[in-house]
Structures are given as C-alpha cells and as structure tokens.
Amino acid sequence: MEKIPYKIYLEENELPKAWYNLRADMKNKPAPLLNPKTLKPMSFEELTPVFCDDLVRQELDDATPFFEIPDEILSFYKMYRPSPLVRAYFLEKALDTPAKIYYKFEGNNTSGSHKLNSAIAQAYYAKQQGLKGVTTETGAGQWGTALSMACSYFDLDCKVFMVKVSYEQKPFRREVMRTYGAAVTPSPSETTQVGKRILKAHPDTPGSLGCAISEAVEAATSTPGYRYVLGSVLNQVLLHQSIIGLETKAALDKYGIKPDVIIGCAGGGSNLGGLISPFMGEKLRGEADYRFIAVEPASCPSFTRGKFAYDFCDTGMMCPLAKMYTLGSNFIPSANHAGGLRYHGMSSVLSQLYHDKLLEAVAVEQTSVFEAAELFARVEGTLPAPESSHAIRAAIDEALKCKETGKEETIVFGLTGTGYFDMTAYEKYNNGVMTDTIPTDEELQEGLRTLPNINL
Ligand SMILES: *Cc1c(COP(=O)(O)O)cnc(C)c1O
Numbered sequence: 001m002e003k004i005p006y007k008i009y010l011e012e013n014e015l016p017k018a019w020y021n022l023r024a025d026m027k028n029k030p031a032p033l034l035n036p037k038t039l040k041p042m043s044f045e046e047l048t049p050v051f052c053d054d055l056v057r058q059e060l061d062d063a064t065p066f067f068e069i070p071d072e073i074l075s076f077y078k079m080y081r082p083s084p085l086v087r088a089y090f091l092e093k094a095l096d097t098p099a100k101i102y103y104k105f106e107g108n109n110t111s112g113s114h115k116l117n118s119a120i121a122q123a124y125y126a127k128q129q130g131l132k133g134v135t136t137e138t139g140a141g142q143w144g145t146a147l148s149m150a151c152s153y154f155d156l157d158c159k160v161f162m163v164k165v166s167y168e169q170k171p172f173r174r175e176v177m178r179t180y181g182a183a184v185t186p187s188p189s190e191t192t193q194v195g196k197r198i199l200k201a202h203p204d205t206p207g208s209l210g211c212a213i214s215e216a217v218e219a220a221t222s223t224p225g226y227r228y229v230l231g232s233v234l235n236q237v238l239l240h241q242s243i244i245g246l247e248t249k250a251a252l253d254k255y256g257i258k259p260d261v262i263i264g265c266a267g268g269g270s271n272l273g274g275l276i277s278p279f280m281g282e283k284l285r286g287e288a289d290y291r292f293i294a295v296e297p298a299s300c301p302s303f304t305r306g307k308f309a310y311d312f313c314d315t316g317m318m319c320p321l322a323k324m325y326t327l328g329s330n331f332i333p334s335a336n337h338a339g340g341l342r343y344h345g346m347s348s349v350l351s352q353l354y355h356d357k358l359l360e361a362v363a364v365e366q367t368s369v370f371e372a373a374e375l376f377a378r379v380e381g382t383l384p385a386p387e388s389s390h391a392i393r394a395a396i397d398e399a400l401k402c403k404e405t406g407k408e409e410t411i412v413f414g415l416t417g418t419g420y421f422d423m424t425a426y427e428k429y430n431n432g433v434m435t436d437t438i439p440t441d442e443e444l445q446e447g448l449r450t451l452p453n454i455n456l
Pocket of ligand 1: 142
C-alpha cells in the first residue's frame with residue numbers, strides 16, 4: 001500500500017462538476033417550509049420575492065440528485081479549490097492513538113471558511129437574474145466576509161446586517177467586508193421597521209442572528225432589485241457545500257481509504273451537511289455504512305436538547321416556518337459563549353436525518369473545545385476557528401477511545417476555517433478566564449415556549 005501523503009490534493013480537472021443533492025436519496029424527505037399564515041408549503045411564487053429564482057428552484061427540489069456547477073462558479077472555485085485533505089499524522093502521534101485521522105481544510109481562502117463555497121453560488125444566481133444587490137446577516141462575520149468577496153467578484157451590492165455585539169467586538173471582520181465593498185450595519189438598527197421595534201422593546205440588546213435575519217429580509221423585500229441570501233441552514237446551502245464532501249470522497253477513493261466516522265461541527269448545519277452528503281447518500285442507498293457525528297456547543301444545544309418542531313427561522317417571525325431541531329426563535333446563547341455556532345435552529349435535512357437516527361450528535365463545552373484547538377494548533381500548525389474546534393474536540397475524543405479499545409478506526413473531520421479573528425476568545429482561554437455556561441432546563445423551556453403551536 002502506497003504511503004498516504006500528508007496532504008492529499010486532487011488535480012484541478014478532478015474538481016467535482018456537479019453538486020450532489022442528498023434529499024434525492026432520502027426516504028423521509030425534510031419537511032417543507034411553511035407559510036406562517038396559511039400553514040401551507042411555501043410555493044415558488046411565495047419564495048421568489050425573498051430569494052433568487054434559481055436558488056428557490058434548488059431549495060424546493062428534493063428529487064434531482066445532481067446540479068451541474070455553472071462554469072463561472074467553477075472558475076471561481078479554482079482560485080482556492082480543491083481544498084486539501086490532510087492526514088493528521090502529528091495529531092495521531094501526539095495522542096498516541098491507533099486511529100487514522102484526516103481533516104478537510106476549508107480555511108484556505110481570504111474569508112477563512114467554507115462559507116465562500118455557497119456565497120459565490122448565491123451571488124452568481126443573483127447576477128444571472130439581473131439583480132442590483134443582496135442583503136444578509138452575519139454573526140461572527142465569516143458569512144458576511146465570504147459574501148462580500150463573492151459580490152465584489154460579480155459586481156453586486158452587498159448589504160450586511162452584523163449582530164451588534166460582533167460589530168463592536170470584531171472590528172477587523174467588519175473592515176474586511178468594507179474592503180470588499182460591502183455596507184455593514186450593526187443589528188438591530190434604526191434602518192428597518194423590525195429593527196426599530198426590537199430596539200424599542202430591548203434598547204440594550206447585543207443583537208442576535210435571528211434578529212439580524214429579520215432586518216436583512218425586510219431590507220431585501222422593501223428595496224427593488226434586491227434579494228436576501230443566507231449562509232447556512234437552507235437546503236440550497238447544503239447543496240452548494242456538497243463540494244466539500246464530494247472532494248473528500250474523491251481524495252479518499254484515490255487511495256482506497258474508507259472512513260469509519262465522519263465528524264463536523266454544527267451551527268446551521270451547512271458544512272456538516274456538505275461534508276457527509278456523498279457518504280450519507282451511500283448509506284441511504286445501502287451501499288456502505290458510516291457513523292456521522294454532529295458536534296454542537298453545550299451552550300447552544302439544538303440537536304441534543306432542542307425539540308423537533310416547526311419554528312420560525314428569525315426573531316421577527318417574518319420568515320417561513322421550518323421543521324427542525326430548535327431551541328426556539330428567541331433563544332440567545334449566553335454572552336460568554338465565544339465559539340460561534342449560535343443559531344437557535346438546524347438544517348431541516350440534518351434534523352430529519354438525526355430524527356431518523358442516521359446521524360449522531362454530541363454537545364461539548366467551550367473550555368474543552370479550546371483545549372483541543374490549542375493542541376491542534378501546536379501539533380498540526382493551523383490555528384483553527386473556534387467553530388471548527390468543536391469537530392477537533394470530538395475527533396480527538398473518538399481517537400482516544402480507539403486508544404483504549406485498540407481499534408484502528410479511520411476518522412475524517414471538517415476543519416471549516418481559521419481562527420485569526422477570534423483571538424479575544426483565545427486570549428480568554430490563555431488567561432484562564434474562559435468559563436462554560438450551560439443553559440438550565442428552565443432557561444431552555446423559556447425559548448421552547450415560543451414555538452408556534454403546529455401539530456404536523
Ligand atoms: C459559519 C461557520 C460554521 C458553522 O456553520 P455551519 O452552517 O453549521 O457549517 C463552522 N465553522 C466556521 C469556520 C464557520 O464560519
């Protein structure tokens with residue numbers, strides 16, 4: 001057997017030419033988005049005032065297995081893809097484990113994360129439709145950064161509503177977005193009706209993703225020539241992110257490697273959904289078996305402590321209802337939670353898979369996440385994003401189990417991005433002042449009480 005190189009690269013001509021739509025192979029399809037007023041599935045006509053036409057087609061299509069990637073998107077992908085699949089020889093050695101660990105590294109572009117894979121697709125379809133610009137929300141700033149890069153490539157306006165606390169705490173992310181030409185507004189703001197309403201009720205709110213989504217949707221639907229785009233959760237985003245899994249599979253196949261466990265962090269579910277999609281497809285078709293693990297923060301535990309129910313995607317309750325594992329649309333994780341992954345809900349594709357027990361989930365505490373992040377940085381070299389480090393934590397835990405059992409499992413995890421803009425969180429950890437806040441059952445009940453009362 002050929003020795004596995006430290007980095008497995010695909011050739012440029014081995015770049016996947018089509019995205020894979022996992023929904024096509026799901027027996028239990030994810031539940032449709034519902035109109036909150038009629039409780040009927042959202043139609044194409046109802047969604048297109050908010051989203052670009054072609055993206056709505058992708059969103060609603062749960063039958064077509066492959067979508068060809070347009071040439072213009074492929075040529076953009078070529079600037080930073082294929083991304084490397086790395087054999088974590090140094091981490092294996094540090095852990096003294098018989099496990100073989102691989103990670104797919106998505107941080108190798110200026111935005112520093114996988115989000116660019118979908119940003120460029122969404123900007124492309126907006127341009128194709130002849131739109132003037134797009135609006136969106138961003139939390140920690142990775143999505144806003146990715147979208148600004150994509151919009152500047154296609155010469156589109158980009159209006160970003162950035163969660164206020166991040167706007168203040170992450171001035172560098174904000175400046176990267178402005179450097180690529182985006183207009184960045186702290187949310188909640190006085191520029192929208194919903195922002196004004198929220199500010200009136202909670203003048204000192206640090207903002208939340210759910211609230212910034214409401215503002216971005218309002219800005220898009222009230223400005224001619226604009227549509228709203230979203231960096232995670234939606235089916236279309238998982239479709240675009242399937243590029244991660246397709247490349248991973250192609251790289252592993254090159255060396256005849258079959259993973260036992262595939263691990264990813266889960267915020268809204270897009271990187272995990274993308275990474276696992278071709279492997280989950282094989283599992284669903286009965287061709288192969290794998291374990292899949294979603295890793296979420298203990299301070300925002302949608303899968304492990306949330307409810308599988310129809311819920312609003314935003315705080316302003318303007319967006320359609322999605323059936324997902326959720327903590328309630330007004331849930332806001334504790335302010336001392338540093339690691340991203342703060343959205344109250346989860347992709348409905350992953351929610352259905354989890355409900356059907358095809359996907360496992362674990363919740364991990366942030367101090368243990370940063371411990372894993374630091375070990376990883378020291379032995380593998382790359383400074384990981386806190387979000388990605390949730391997956392590192394779980395991969396290390398699996399590898400340590402292998403050490404006990406002597407099993408030579410092959411573990412693949414998604415290293416979604418780099419952490420250069422997260423040094424305040426690292427500083428807290430290094431100063432020994434980082435704490436773990438896990439919501440009590442009572443606190444979670446508070447959020448779940450706001451779930452709309454729909455029995456479907
Ligand atoms: C946004 C982000 C995530 C989480 O989002 P998903 O949609 O769950 O993938 C994870 N890692 C990084 C680096 C991110 O920027």
